[in-house]
Amino acid sequence: MNARLGDFGLAKLCDLGNDPQTSHVAGTLGYMAPELARAGKANTSTDIYAFGIFMLEVACGRKPIKTRAPPEEAFLADWITDCWDKGDILATIDKRLEKRFVGQQAKLVLKLGLLCSHPVAAARPSMSSVISYLDGIASLPNDLSSVIKAREFPSNEADALNELTAERNTVASLIITEAFVSHGR
Template identity: 35%
Template sequence: MTCFPFSFGKKVRYVEKHDPDIDEELSGIQNVRIFTYKELRAASDNFSPSNKIGQGGFGSVYKGLLKDGSVAAIKVLSAESSQGVKEFMTEINVISEIQHENLVKLYGCCVEGNQRILVYNYLENNSLAQTLLGSGHSNIFFNWKTRSKICIGIARGLAYLHEEARPHIVHRDIKASNILLDRDLTPKISDFGLAKLIPSYMTHVSTRVAGTIGYLAPEYAIRGQLTRKADIYSFGVLLVEIVTGRCHTNTRLPIGEQFLLETTWELYQQRELVGLVDVSLDGHFDAEEACRFLKVGLLCTQDTSKLRPQMSFVVKMLTGEMDIDESKITKPGMISDFMDLKIREGKGVDTDTKASSSYNASSASDSQSNTMSYAASTSTATTSTFTAKYDQTL
Protein backbone atom coordinates (compact mmCIF):
# COMPACT_ATOMS: atom_id res chain seq x y z
CA MET A 1 0.00 0.00 0.00
CA THR A 2 1.38 3.37 -0.90
CA CYS A 3 1.15 6.63 1.01
CA PHE A 4 -1.51 9.22 0.24
CA PRO A 5 -0.01 12.70 0.27
CA PHE A 6 -2.51 15.47 0.78
CA SER A 7 -2.42 19.04 -0.38
CA PHE A 8 -3.85 22.22 1.03
CA GLY A 9 -3.61 24.27 -2.13
CA LYS A 10 -1.26 27.04 -3.06
CA LYS A 11 1.42 27.90 -0.55
CA VAL A 12 1.04 31.17 1.31
CA ARG A 13 4.09 33.38 0.90
CA TYR A 14 5.75 34.95 3.90
CA VAL A 15 7.86 38.06 3.63
CA GLU A 16 9.61 38.43 6.96
CA LYS A 17 13.22 37.39 7.46
CA HIS A 18 13.59 33.66 7.87
CA ASP A 19 16.17 30.94 8.29
CA PRO A 20 17.69 30.13 4.86
CA ASP A 21 18.42 26.56 5.94
CA ILE A 22 14.78 25.96 6.84
CA ASP A 23 13.65 27.78 3.70
CA GLU A 24 15.75 25.47 1.57
CA GLU A 25 14.27 22.42 3.29
CA LEU A 26 10.71 23.74 2.94
CA SER A 27 11.17 24.35 -0.77
CA GLY A 28 11.35 20.60 -1.29
CA ILE A 29 8.12 19.87 0.56
CA GLN A 30 5.08 19.93 -1.69
CA ASN A 31 2.26 18.86 0.61
CA VAL A 32 2.42 21.40 3.43
CA ARG A 33 0.58 24.70 3.59
CA ILE A 34 2.76 27.60 4.74
CA PHE A 35 0.83 29.84 7.14
CA THR A 36 1.81 33.41 7.97
CA TYR A 37 2.47 34.32 11.56
CA LYS A 38 -0.24 36.99 11.30
CA GLU A 39 -2.99 34.53 10.38
CA LEU A 40 -2.02 32.09 13.14
CA ARG A 41 -1.92 34.92 15.66
CA ALA A 42 -5.44 35.88 14.56
CA ALA A 43 -6.61 32.25 14.68
CA SER A 44 -5.52 31.90 18.32
CA ASP A 45 -6.75 35.37 19.39
CA ASN A 46 -3.18 36.65 19.71
CA PHE A 47 -2.11 33.38 21.37
CA SER A 48 -4.48 34.06 24.23
CA PRO A 49 -3.84 32.19 27.50
CA SER A 50 -7.50 31.17 27.39
CA ASN A 51 -6.76 29.22 24.21
CA LYS A 52 -3.67 27.44 25.55
CA ILE A 53 -4.21 23.69 25.64
CA GLY A 54 -0.66 22.49 26.29
CA GLN A 55 2.70 23.56 27.64
CA GLY A 56 6.12 21.90 27.61
CA GLY A 57 9.82 22.34 27.06
CA PHE A 58 9.11 22.74 23.33
CA GLY A 59 6.83 25.75 23.89
CA SER A 60 3.04 26.02 23.93
CA VAL A 61 0.04 24.62 22.06
CA TYR A 62 -3.01 26.77 21.37
CA LYS A 63 -6.46 26.00 20.09
CA GLY A 64 -7.21 28.12 17.04
CA LEU A 65 -9.88 28.71 14.43
CA LEU A 66 -8.48 28.93 10.90
CA LYS A 67 -9.95 31.07 8.12
CA ASP A 68 -11.58 28.05 6.48
CA GLY A 69 -13.42 27.24 9.70
CA SER A 70 -11.15 24.37 10.74
CA VAL A 71 -10.28 24.07 14.41
CA ALA A 72 -6.54 23.54 14.81
CA ALA A 73 -3.90 22.82 17.42
CA ILE A 74 -1.17 25.43 16.93
CA LYS A 75 2.16 24.20 18.29
CA VAL A 76 4.44 27.19 18.89
CA LEU A 77 8.07 26.28 19.52
CA SER A 78 9.83 28.60 21.94
CA ALA A 79 13.16 30.18 21.01
CA GLU A 80 14.80 27.97 23.64
CA SER A 81 12.90 24.88 22.54
CA SER A 82 14.64 21.57 22.95
CA GLN A 83 13.14 20.63 19.58
CA GLY A 84 15.72 22.10 17.23
CA VAL A 85 15.59 22.88 13.53
CA LYS A 86 16.44 19.27 12.64
CA GLU A 87 13.58 17.86 14.72
CA PHE A 88 11.22 20.55 13.40
CA MET A 89 12.00 19.64 9.80
CA THR A 90 11.87 15.92 10.56
CA GLU A 91 8.36 16.28 11.93
CA ILE A 92 7.22 18.20 8.85
CA ASN A 93 8.88 15.80 6.40
CA VAL A 94 7.51 12.68 8.05
CA ILE A 95 3.91 13.65 8.70
CA SER A 96 3.40 15.63 5.47
CA GLU A 97 3.77 12.49 3.36
CA ILE A 98 1.52 10.12 5.27
CA GLN A 99 -2.14 9.88 6.14
CA HIS A 100 -3.83 7.29 8.33
CA GLU A 101 -6.82 7.21 10.66
CA ASN A 102 -4.54 6.67 13.64
CA LEU A 103 -1.99 9.39 12.91
CA VAL A 104 -2.32 13.12 13.58
CA LYS A 105 -2.94 15.26 10.52
CA LEU A 106 -0.62 18.15 9.73
CA TYR A 107 -2.40 21.20 8.35
CA GLY A 108 0.78 23.20 7.79
CA CYS A 109 3.56 25.22 9.38
CA CYS A 110 4.88 28.75 9.82
CA VAL A 111 8.49 29.92 9.60
CA GLU A 112 9.03 33.65 10.02
CA GLY A 113 12.05 35.19 11.74
CA ASN A 114 12.71 32.97 14.74
CA GLN A 115 9.13 31.66 14.75
CA ARG A 116 8.66 27.94 14.16
CA ILE A 117 5.06 26.77 14.36
CA LEU A 118 3.31 23.51 13.45
CA VAL A 119 -0.44 23.41 12.81
CA TYR A 120 -2.27 20.14 13.43
CA ASN A 121 -5.88 19.05 13.51
CA TYR A 122 -7.40 19.71 16.92
CA LEU A 123 -8.14 16.62 18.99
CA GLU A 124 -10.74 17.21 21.67
CA ASN A 125 -9.69 14.70 24.32
CA ASN A 126 -6.00 15.42 24.81
CA SER A 127 -3.57 12.54 25.44
CA LEU A 128 -3.74 9.17 27.18
CA ALA A 129 -1.22 10.46 29.70
CA GLN A 130 -3.57 13.26 30.65
CA THR A 131 -6.88 11.42 30.56
CA LEU A 132 -6.34 7.73 31.35
CA LEU A 133 -3.08 7.80 33.31
CA GLY A 134 -3.10 11.41 34.53
CA SER A 135 -3.43 12.36 38.15
CA GLY A 136 -5.89 15.11 37.21
CA HIS A 137 -9.63 14.63 36.94
CA SER A 138 -11.03 13.46 33.62
CA ASN A 139 -14.66 13.21 32.62
CA ILE A 140 -13.87 10.29 30.33
CA PHE A 141 -14.62 6.77 31.50
CA PHE A 142 -12.43 4.31 29.66
CA ASN A 143 -14.55 1.17 29.59
CA TRP A 144 -13.09 -2.03 28.21
CA LYS A 145 -14.54 -1.57 24.73
CA THR A 146 -12.90 1.88 24.50
CA ARG A 147 -9.54 0.58 25.75
CA SER A 148 -9.63 -2.26 23.25
CA LYS A 149 -10.39 0.19 20.44
CA ILE A 150 -7.51 2.44 21.51
CA CYS A 151 -4.98 -0.42 21.74
CA ILE A 152 -5.90 -1.80 18.32
CA GLY A 153 -5.93 1.68 16.76
CA ILE A 154 -2.43 2.48 17.99
CA ALA A 155 -1.21 -0.90 16.76
CA ARG A 156 -2.69 -0.26 13.31
CA GLY A 157 -1.07 3.17 13.15
CA LEU A 158 2.32 1.71 14.01
CA ALA A 159 1.87 -1.16 11.56
CA TYR A 160 1.26 1.44 8.85
CA LEU A 161 4.41 3.39 9.77
CA HIS A 162 6.56 0.26 9.98
CA GLU A 163 5.32 -1.79 7.06
CA GLU A 164 3.20 0.24 4.64
CA ALA A 165 4.70 3.74 4.61
CA ARG A 166 7.54 4.24 2.13
CA PRO A 167 10.14 4.73 3.37
CA HIS A 168 9.42 2.85 6.60
CA ILE A 169 9.22 5.03 9.69
CA VAL A 170 10.48 4.35 13.22
CA HIS A 171 8.72 6.77 15.56
CA ARG A 172 11.20 6.45 18.48
CA ASP A 173 8.93 8.02 21.09
CA ILE A 174 5.78 5.93 21.44
CA LYS A 175 4.31 6.72 24.86
CA ALA A 176 1.03 7.70 26.52
CA SER A 177 1.56 11.44 26.13
CA ASN A 178 2.09 11.05 22.38
CA ILE A 179 -1.24 9.29 21.85
CA LEU A 180 -3.96 11.89 21.35
CA LEU A 181 -7.69 11.19 21.33
CA ASP A 182 -10.34 12.72 19.11
CA ARG A 183 -14.00 13.31 19.95
CA ASP A 184 -14.80 9.62 19.46
CA LEU A 185 -11.71 8.54 21.44
CA THR A 186 -10.01 7.31 18.30
CA PRO A 187 -6.25 7.27 19.06
CA LYS A 188 -3.84 9.35 16.98
CA ILE A 189 -0.07 8.89 17.15
CA SER A 190 1.58 12.31 17.43
CA ASP A 191 4.98 14.03 17.77
CA PHE A 192 7.22 12.82 14.94
CA GLY A 193 10.16 15.05 15.89
CA LEU A 194 12.38 12.06 16.72
CA ALA A 195 11.22 9.83 13.86
CA LYS A 196 13.70 8.05 11.61
CA LEU A 197 13.04 7.20 7.98
CA ILE A 198 14.28 3.82 6.85
CA PRO A 199 14.47 3.55 3.04
CA SER A 200 14.26 0.02 1.69
CA TYR A 201 17.81 0.20 0.33
CA MET A 202 19.32 0.98 3.75
CA THR A 203 20.76 -1.83 5.83
CA HIS A 204 21.37 0.24 8.96
CA VAL A 205 20.77 3.62 10.60
CA SER A 206 23.21 5.77 12.55
CA THR A 207 21.51 7.56 15.40
CA ARG A 208 21.83 8.84 18.90
CA VAL A 209 19.61 7.21 21.47
CA ALA A 210 16.40 9.21 21.84
CA GLY A 211 13.09 8.50 23.46
CA THR A 212 11.54 8.25 26.91
CA ILE A 213 12.96 6.29 29.81
CA GLY A 214 10.50 3.58 30.73
CA TYR A 215 9.48 3.02 27.12
CA LEU A 216 13.00 2.54 25.74
CA ALA A 217 13.91 -0.95 24.54
CA PRO A 218 16.96 -2.22 26.47
CA GLU A 219 19.11 -2.88 23.40
CA TYR A 220 18.40 0.62 22.16
CA ALA A 221 18.85 2.38 25.49
CA ILE A 222 22.13 0.67 26.30
CA ARG A 223 23.74 -0.19 22.96
CA GLY A 224 22.05 2.25 20.57
CA GLN A 225 20.64 -0.53 18.39
CA LEU A 226 17.71 1.01 16.51
CA THR A 227 15.24 -1.09 14.55
CA ARG A 228 11.48 -1.09 14.33
CA LYS A 229 11.56 -3.46 17.29
CA ALA A 230 12.38 -0.47 19.53
CA ASP A 231 8.94 0.98 18.73
CA ILE A 232 7.35 -2.42 19.31
CA TYR A 233 8.87 -2.57 22.79
CA SER A 234 7.49 0.90 23.55
CA PHE A 235 4.07 -0.17 22.30
CA GLY A 236 4.18 -3.23 24.56
CA VAL A 237 4.76 -1.03 27.59
CA LEU A 238 1.94 1.29 26.51
CA LEU A 239 -0.40 -1.65 25.90
CA VAL A 240 0.07 -2.88 29.47
CA GLU A 241 -0.47 0.66 30.78
CA ILE A 242 -3.79 0.97 28.95
CA VAL A 243 -5.09 -2.39 30.22
CA THR A 244 -4.01 -1.76 33.81
CA GLY A 245 -4.61 1.98 34.01
CA ARG A 246 -1.17 2.24 35.62
CA CYS A 247 2.02 4.01 34.61
CA HIS A 248 5.07 1.95 33.69
CA THR A 249 6.88 3.21 36.78
CA ASN A 250 5.55 4.38 40.13
CA THR A 251 8.21 4.97 42.79
CA ARG A 252 5.50 5.58 45.39
CA LEU A 253 4.65 1.88 45.41
CA PRO A 254 6.55 -0.78 47.42
CA ILE A 255 9.90 -1.76 45.88
CA GLY A 256 8.61 -4.99 44.36
CA GLU A 257 5.69 -3.27 42.63
CA GLN A 258 7.30 -0.13 41.19
CA PHE A 259 7.92 -1.47 37.69
CA LEU A 260 4.80 -2.51 35.81
CA LEU A 261 6.54 -4.93 33.44
CA GLU A 262 8.09 -6.83 36.34
CA THR A 263 4.71 -7.18 37.99
CA THR A 264 3.13 -8.30 34.71
CA TRP A 265 5.77 -10.99 34.21
CA GLU A 266 5.40 -12.26 37.77
CA LEU A 267 1.62 -12.52 37.52
CA TYR A 268 1.90 -14.16 34.11
CA GLN A 269 4.10 -16.86 35.62
CA GLN A 270 1.54 -17.30 38.40
CA ARG A 271 -1.28 -17.37 35.80
CA GLU A 272 -2.96 -14.45 37.56
CA LEU A 273 -2.81 -11.81 34.82
CA VAL A 274 -6.48 -10.95 35.23
CA GLY A 275 -5.60 -9.41 38.58
CA LEU A 276 -3.73 -6.63 36.75
CA VAL A 277 -6.74 -5.26 34.88
CA ASP A 278 -7.72 -1.76 35.97
CA VAL A 279 -9.86 -1.96 39.10
CA SER A 280 -11.85 1.07 37.92
CA LEU A 281 -13.57 -1.26 35.43
CA ASP A 282 -15.17 -2.92 38.46
CA GLY A 283 -15.05 -6.32 36.79
CA HIS A 284 -16.90 -5.19 33.67
CA PHE A 285 -14.49 -6.40 31.01
CA ASP A 286 -13.75 -9.37 28.80
CA ALA A 287 -11.27 -11.29 30.95
CA GLU A 288 -10.05 -13.51 28.12
CA GLU A 289 -9.42 -10.55 25.84
CA ALA A 290 -7.74 -8.51 28.59
CA CYS A 291 -5.34 -11.35 29.38
CA ARG A 292 -4.64 -11.76 25.66
CA PHE A 293 -3.71 -8.08 25.45
CA LEU A 294 -1.36 -8.41 28.43
CA LYS A 295 0.30 -11.44 26.84
CA VAL A 296 0.79 -9.47 23.63
CA GLY A 297 2.37 -6.75 25.76
CA LEU A 298 4.83 -9.32 27.10
CA LEU A 299 5.59 -10.57 23.59
CA CYS A 300 6.34 -7.02 22.47
CA THR A 301 8.69 -6.32 25.38
CA GLN A 302 10.85 -9.43 25.29
CA ASP A 303 14.49 -8.80 26.05
CA THR A 304 15.66 -10.26 22.74
CA SER A 305 14.45 -7.92 20.02
CA LYS A 306 14.18 -10.61 17.34
CA LEU A 307 11.56 -12.40 19.43
CA ARG A 308 9.20 -9.44 19.33
CA PRO A 309 6.44 -9.80 16.69
CA GLN A 310 6.09 -7.31 13.86
CA MET A 311 3.21 -4.87 14.22
CA SER A 312 0.94 -6.43 11.60
CA PHE A 313 1.04 -9.66 13.63
CA VAL A 314 0.38 -7.69 16.81
CA VAL A 315 -2.78 -6.28 15.24
CA LYS A 316 -3.96 -9.77 14.34
CA MET A 317 -3.28 -11.10 17.84
CA LEU A 318 -5.13 -8.19 19.44
CA THR A 319 -8.14 -8.67 17.18
CA GLY A 320 -8.14 -12.44 17.69
CA GLU A 321 -7.28 -13.23 14.07
CA MET A 322 -4.07 -14.93 15.19
CA ASP A 323 -3.46 -17.17 18.18
CA ILE A 324 -0.75 -16.34 20.69
CA ASP A 325 1.96 -18.96 20.94
CA GLU A 326 2.72 -18.73 24.65
CA SER A 327 5.79 -20.91 24.23
CA LYS A 328 7.39 -17.87 22.59
CA ILE A 329 6.83 -15.57 25.57
CA THR A 330 10.07 -15.00 27.45
CA LYS A 331 11.03 -12.66 30.25
CA PRO A 332 10.71 -9.03 29.17
CA GLY A 333 13.61 -6.62 29.12
CA MET A 334 13.01 -5.05 32.49
CA ILE A 335 13.05 -1.31 32.93
CA SER A 336 14.81 -1.76 36.27
CA ASP A 337 17.71 -3.46 34.48
CA PHE A 338 18.78 -0.19 32.89
CA MET A 339 17.24 2.57 35.02
CA ASP A 340 20.64 3.21 36.57
CA LEU A 341 22.22 3.77 33.14
CA LYS A 342 24.98 6.36 33.56
CA ILE A 343 23.93 9.61 31.94
CA ARG A 344 26.34 12.25 33.21
CA GLU A 345 27.82 15.26 31.55
CA GLY A 346 31.58 15.16 31.33
CA LYS A 347 31.58 11.37 31.30
CA GLY A 348 31.39 10.96 27.54
CA VAL A 349 27.62 11.23 27.51
CA ASP A 350 25.77 14.12 25.93
CA THR A 351 22.30 14.50 27.42
CA ASP A 352 19.34 16.47 26.23
CA THR A 353 16.06 16.13 28.09
CA LYS A 354 12.81 17.58 26.78
CA ALA A 355 9.24 17.60 27.97
CA SER A 356 6.43 15.87 26.19
CA SER A 357 5.14 17.70 23.15
CA SER A 358 1.59 16.44 23.22
CA TYR A 359 -1.19 18.92 23.94
CA ASN A 360 -0.45 18.73 27.65
CA ALA A 361 3.13 18.17 28.70
CA SER A 362 2.29 16.78 32.11
CA SER A 363 2.53 13.02 32.20
CA ALA A 364 1.22 10.58 34.74
CA SER A 365 4.59 8.92 34.77
CA ASP A 366 6.95 10.26 37.38
CA SER A 367 10.34 11.81 36.80
CA GLN A 368 11.56 8.62 35.19
CA SER A 369 9.69 9.43 31.98
CA ASN A 370 11.78 12.31 30.68
CA THR A 371 12.32 12.31 26.97
CA MET A 372 15.99 12.25 26.22
CA SER A 373 18.59 12.15 23.51
CA TYR A 374 22.10 11.05 24.26
CA ALA A 375 25.11 9.20 22.93
CA ALA A 376 26.37 6.31 25.03
CA SER A 377 29.91 6.37 26.36
CA THR A 378 32.51 3.88 25.27
CA SER A 379 35.33 2.35 27.27
CA THR A 380 37.50 5.26 26.24
CA ALA A 381 34.97 7.73 27.71
CA THR A 382 34.39 9.52 24.42
CA THR A 383 31.05 10.50 23.00
CA SER A 384 29.96 8.01 20.36
CA THR A 385 27.11 7.63 17.93
CA PHE A 386 26.09 4.05 17.35
CA THR A 387 25.55 2.46 13.97
CA ALA A 388 22.74 -0.02 14.39
CA LYS A 389 22.22 -2.91 12.00
CA TYR A 390 18.85 -2.71 10.31
CA ASP A 391 17.34 -6.00 9.28
CA GLN A 392 14.08 -5.98 7.28
CA THR A 393 12.86 -8.81 9.51
CA LEU A 394 13.25 -6.67 12.62
Protein backbone atom coordinates in the same frame (compact mmCIF):
# COMPACT_ATOMS: atom_id res chain seq x y z
CA MET B 1 -8.10 18.03 18.38
CA ASN B 2 -5.91 15.39 16.70
CA ALA B 3 -4.59 13.08 19.39
CA ARG B 4 -1.14 11.57 18.92
CA LEU B 5 0.32 8.64 20.81
CA GLY B 6 4.00 8.63 21.67
CA ASP B 7 6.92 8.34 19.32
CA PHE B 8 5.79 5.14 17.57
CA GLY B 9 7.18 6.20 14.22
CA LEU B 10 10.68 7.42 14.88
CA ALA B 11 12.10 4.17 13.57
CA LYS B 12 10.17 4.55 10.32
CA LEU B 13 11.91 7.88 9.71
CA CYS B 14 15.26 6.18 10.25
CA ASP B 15 14.29 3.28 7.97
CA LEU B 16 13.45 5.76 5.20
CA GLY B 17 16.88 7.34 5.42
CA ASN B 18 15.69 10.37 7.35
CA ASP B 19 17.97 9.66 10.27
CA PRO B 20 17.39 12.44 12.78
CA GLN B 21 20.70 14.02 13.69
CA THR B 22 20.92 13.89 17.44
CA SER B 23 23.90 13.84 19.73
CA HIS B 24 22.22 11.75 22.43
CA VAL B 25 19.51 9.14 22.85
CA ALA B 26 16.07 10.65 23.19
CA GLY B 27 13.10 8.81 24.59
CA THR B 28 10.88 8.36 27.58
CA LEU B 29 12.17 6.23 30.41
CA GLY B 30 10.13 3.07 30.63
CA TYR B 31 9.27 3.02 26.93
CA MET B 32 12.81 2.77 25.58
CA ALA B 33 13.87 -0.66 24.39
CA PRO B 34 17.09 -1.86 26.03
CA GLU B 35 18.97 -1.87 22.73
CA LEU B 36 17.87 1.71 22.01
CA ALA B 37 19.23 2.85 25.36
CA ARG B 38 22.53 1.04 24.70
CA ALA B 39 23.15 1.76 21.02
CA GLY B 40 21.01 4.83 20.42
CA LYS B 41 19.59 3.44 17.16
CA ALA B 42 15.84 3.32 16.71
CA ASN B 43 14.32 0.65 14.51
CA THR B 44 10.97 -1.04 14.03
CA SER B 45 11.66 -3.41 16.91
CA THR B 46 12.24 -0.52 19.33
CA ASP B 47 8.88 0.93 18.29
CA ILE B 48 7.21 -2.44 18.97
CA TYR B 49 8.80 -2.48 22.44
CA ALA B 50 7.33 0.95 23.20
CA PHE B 51 3.95 -0.12 21.83
CA GLY B 52 3.99 -3.19 24.10
CA ILE B 53 4.67 -1.04 27.15
CA PHE B 54 1.90 1.29 26.02
CA MET B 55 -0.57 -1.64 25.82
CA LEU B 56 0.40 -2.71 29.34
CA GLU B 57 0.01 0.83 30.63
CA VAL B 58 -3.47 1.22 29.15
CA ALA B 59 -4.66 -2.17 30.46
CA CYS B 60 -3.27 -1.62 33.95
CA GLY B 61 -3.91 2.09 34.30
CA ARG B 62 -0.43 2.91 35.55
CA LYS B 63 2.93 4.09 34.32
CA PRO B 64 5.64 1.62 33.26
CA ILE B 65 7.84 2.58 36.20
CA LYS B 66 6.30 3.34 39.58
CA THR B 67 8.96 4.84 41.85
CA ARG B 68 6.91 4.75 45.04
CA ALA B 69 5.82 1.14 44.78
CA PRO B 70 7.06 -1.98 46.52
CA PRO B 71 10.07 -3.40 44.64
CA GLU B 72 8.01 -6.26 43.17
CA GLU B 73 5.60 -3.73 41.59
CA ALA B 74 8.09 -1.05 40.52
CA PHE B 75 8.41 -2.24 36.92
CA LEU B 76 5.08 -2.80 35.22
CA ALA B 77 6.14 -5.66 32.92
CA ASP B 78 7.85 -7.53 35.78
CA TRP B 79 4.81 -7.12 38.03
CA ILE B 80 2.47 -8.45 35.33
CA THR B 81 4.79 -11.41 34.71
CA ASP B 82 4.86 -12.19 38.45
CA CYS B 83 1.07 -12.08 38.68
CA TRP B 84 0.82 -14.33 35.62
CA ASP B 85 3.20 -16.82 37.26
CA LYS B 86 0.93 -16.82 40.33
CA GLY B 87 -2.07 -17.57 38.09
CA ASP B 88 -3.72 -14.17 38.50
CA ILE B 89 -2.72 -12.00 35.54
CA LEU B 90 -6.11 -10.24 35.64
CA ALA B 91 -5.20 -8.79 39.06
CA THR B 92 -3.12 -6.25 37.13
CA ILE B 93 -6.07 -4.82 35.17
CA ASP B 94 -6.96 -1.24 36.05
CA LYS B 95 -9.25 -1.33 39.11
CA ARG B 96 -11.21 1.64 37.72
CA LEU B 97 -12.67 -0.72 35.10
CA GLU B 98 -14.60 -2.41 37.94
CA LYS B 99 -14.72 -5.81 36.20
CA ARG B 100 -16.26 -4.25 33.06
CA PHE B 101 -13.98 -6.04 30.61
CA VAL B 102 -13.83 -9.35 28.81
CA GLY B 103 -11.31 -11.55 30.63
CA GLN B 104 -9.93 -13.34 27.55
CA GLN B 105 -9.41 -10.06 25.73
CA ALA B 106 -7.70 -8.50 28.74
CA LYS B 107 -5.39 -11.53 29.03
CA LEU B 108 -4.57 -11.26 25.33
CA VAL B 109 -3.64 -7.57 25.66
CA LEU B 110 -1.48 -8.24 28.73
CA LYS B 111 0.33 -11.24 27.25
CA LEU B 112 0.82 -9.52 23.89
CA GLY B 113 2.09 -6.41 25.68
CA LEU B 114 4.65 -8.57 27.48
CA LEU B 115 5.71 -10.21 24.22
CA CYS B 116 6.06 -6.87 22.42
CA SER B 117 8.10 -5.45 25.30
CA HIS B 118 10.42 -8.45 25.47
CA PRO B 119 13.96 -7.34 26.42
CA VAL B 120 15.38 -9.36 23.50
CA ALA B 121 14.53 -7.70 20.19
CA ALA B 122 14.49 -11.02 18.29
CA ALA B 123 11.60 -12.24 20.45
CA ARG B 124 9.27 -9.35 19.57
CA PRO B 125 6.59 -9.95 16.95
CA SER B 126 6.12 -7.83 13.86
CA MET B 127 3.36 -5.23 13.93
CA SER B 128 1.39 -7.23 11.37
CA SER B 129 1.53 -10.21 13.77
CA VAL B 130 0.37 -7.98 16.62
CA ILE B 131 -2.66 -6.94 14.55
CA SER B 132 -3.37 -10.59 13.66
CA TYR B 133 -3.34 -11.52 17.34
CA LEU B 134 -5.62 -8.65 18.32
CA ASP B 135 -8.03 -9.39 15.46
CA GLY B 136 -8.21 -13.07 16.44
CA ILE B 137 -6.73 -14.21 13.11
CA ALA B 138 -3.72 -15.80 14.80
CA SER B 139 -3.25 -17.15 18.30
CA LEU B 140 -0.36 -16.59 20.66
CA PRO B 141 2.07 -19.52 20.98
CA ASN B 142 1.24 -22.21 23.54
CA ASP B 143 4.67 -21.77 25.13
CA LEU B 144 4.33 -17.99 25.45
CA SER B 145 5.34 -17.95 29.10
CA SER B 146 8.67 -19.63 28.34
CA VAL B 147 9.25 -17.28 25.38
CA ILE B 148 8.65 -14.24 27.57
CA LYS B 149 11.02 -15.54 30.27
CA ALA B 150 13.77 -16.54 27.82
CA ARG B 151 16.73 -14.18 27.72
CA GLU B 152 18.75 -15.88 24.99
CA PHE B 153 17.75 -16.45 21.38
CA PRO B 154 19.66 -17.60 18.30
CA SER B 155 22.24 -15.07 17.17
CA ASN B 156 20.68 -14.94 13.71
CA GLU B 157 17.64 -12.71 14.24
CA ALA B 158 15.81 -14.11 11.20
CA ASP B 159 16.11 -17.66 12.55
CA ALA B 160 14.86 -16.55 15.94
CA LEU B 161 11.83 -14.83 14.46
CA ASN B 162 11.03 -17.83 12.29
CA GLU B 163 11.21 -20.17 15.28
CA LEU B 164 9.07 -17.90 17.43
CA THR B 165 6.41 -17.22 14.82
CA ALA B 166 6.12 -20.74 13.37
CA GLU B 167 3.52 -21.67 15.97
CA ARG B 168 1.80 -18.27 15.92
CA ASN B 169 0.63 -18.41 12.34
CA THR B 170 -2.22 -20.72 13.16
CA VAL B 171 -5.74 -19.46 12.66
CA ALA B 172 -7.57 -19.08 15.93
CA SER B 173 -11.04 -20.47 16.20
CA LEU B 174 -13.57 -17.77 16.87
CA ILE B 175 -17.15 -18.27 17.95
CA ILE B 176 -19.18 -15.14 17.41
CA THR B 177 -21.89 -14.68 19.98
CA GLU B 178 -24.63 -12.11 20.27
CA ALA B 179 -22.78 -10.41 23.15
CA PHE B 180 -19.63 -10.13 21.04
CA VAL B 181 -21.50 -8.65 18.08
CA SER B 182 -23.58 -6.24 20.11
CA HIS B 183 -20.83 -4.98 22.42
CA GLY B 184 -17.76 -5.22 20.22
CA ARG B 185 -14.34 -5.72 21.74
